[in-house]
Amino acid sequence: DTEVTQTPKHLVMGMTNKKSLKCEQHMGHRAMYWYKQKAKKPPELMFVYSYEKLSINESVPSRFSPECPNSSLLNLHLHALQPEDSALYLCASSQLTQGARTEAFFGQGTRLTVV
Amino acid sequence: AQTVTQSQPEMSVQEAETVTLSCTYDTSENNYYLFWYKQPPSRQMILVIRQEAYKQQNATENRFSVNFQKAAKSFSLKISDSQLGDTAMYFCAFTFRTGANNLFFGTGTRLTVIP
Numbered sequence: 738d739t740e741v742t743q744t745p746k747h748l749v750m751g752m753t754n755k756k757s758l759k760c761e762q763h764m765g766h767r768a769m770y771w772y773k774q775k776a777k778k779p780p781e782l783m784f785v786y787s788y789e790k791l792s793i794n795e796s797v798p799s800r801f802s803p804e805c806p807n808s809s810l811l812n813l814h815l816h817a818l819q820p821e822d823s824a825l826y827l828c829a830s831s832q833l834t835q836g837a838r839t840e841a842f843f844g845q846g847t848r849l850t851v852v
Numbered sequence: 853a854q855t856v857t858q859s860q861p862e863m864s865v866q867e868a869e870t871v872t873l874s875c876t877y878d879t880s881e882n883n884y885y886l887f888w889y890k891q892p893p894s895r896q897m898i899l900v901i902r903q904e905a906y907k908q909q910n911a912t913e914n915r916f917s918v919n920f921q922k923a924a925k926s927f928s929l930k931i932s933d934s935q936l937g938d939t940a941m942y943f944c945a946f947t948f949r950t951g952a953n954n955l956f957f958g959t960g961t962r963l964t965v966i967p
Binding site: 785825841846848 | 885894896898899943953955957958959960
């Protein structure tokens with residue numbers, strides 16, 4: 738199983754809504770990532786979890802709240818978003834073992850539209 | 853700081869022909885990985901090929917090969933026998949060798965394979 742599964746695939750939310758994006762992997766990876774990708778741009782890192790602990794937060798506004806309940810799951814809780822937060826949100830995972838292959842495997846993303 | 857530069861925003865190639873996508877990067881680190889990722893319209897970021905910086909031999913994966921010039925900090929991707937399914941955005945990316953780290957992406961090259 739080399740899949741990273743993201744749900745939902747599409748999400749439309751109002752600026753006062755609270756929603757969550759979900760990501761799941763069963764490859765035994767202990768690093769998980771959230772990236773934000775605007776149209777025709779490369780992905781930009783938001784958060785990194787290593788061994789279920791937040792290790793990198795790229796100065797993301799607090800209206801984005803990540804959570805890693807266990808080694809297979811990664812959530813991104815959304816609250817009071819702005820229209821400029823509309824983007825493709827990509828989840829990824831990678832191994833952390835010394836000497837292991839470190840490439841990131843990506844999910845298909847959640848296309849988020851804030852209205 | 854780490855930077856990745858892709859100087860070709862768009863390229864096209866005839867089906868069955870060969871095309872080379874360029875990438876240069878800048879880092880003061882000695883141990884790192886380089887990747888080419890493909891993002892078709894389906895949005896999923898798919899790993900095409902990886903290169904470990906300490907390996908002199910250029911990586912190959914079927915029709916895909918790289919020309920890795922460490923001293924010049926250059927990492928180009930050659931696609932042979934181009935197929936319609938190769939139409940996608942291609943991102944060159946860099947990461948450090950150990951730990952859970954950011955993937956530093958270039959700005960991407962949009963490749964169109966013409967029938």
